[in-house]
Amino acid sequence: MKNKPDMSIIRGLLFTYDIENTDDLERERLIASKNINKERELIELFDELTKPDFLDYTRSEQEWFIASITHFLAANDSFDAVFKSMATYFSAPVIDQKKFMQVLLTCLIQYHNTTNSKN
Known part of the structure; x- marks a missing residue:
């Protein structure tokens, strides 16, 4: 059974960047420096930060992240449901939320394909 696209899982993947995730000053400095x-x-x-977490997910879960982002990009979603509900360590606001998600999607696909080609 395939999972339906879900905006909340995308937010969960980005929890690394949320100020509610307050356990690593070095990580916080790295985020703010970019x-x-x-x-x-x-x-x-x-x-540096998303790839290790993403690779800890099962193949099916990775595909769910990829399918969810792909779905919402195709639907021309603004991704406000992700960004408006999250305060981050980013030093500036995300100017183009769709571009941010497109870059994330490209990276996730690359991580997914790299690990699957090793298996």
């Missing part, structure tokens, strides 16, 4: 509105710096941040 300009998340510059694609290269955003990718660096995802590679």
Whole structure:
């Protein structure tokens, strides 16, 4: 049974960046040091912090994240449900939420494909 696209799982994946996740000063400094509105710096941040968490999920769960983001991008969703409900360590607001999610999706697909090609 396939899971339906779900905005709350996307928010859960991004919990690393939420101020409610307050257990690592080094992580917080790293997040604040990146300009998340510059694609290269955003990718660096995802590679450092999101990738390890994402790879801990099962293949099915990874595919659910990818399918959910793909679905909401195709539906032209604003992703306000994710960003408006979260206070982050980002040093600036996310200017283009869809672009942020597109970059995240590209990274997740790459992580997923890399791990699956090893199996």
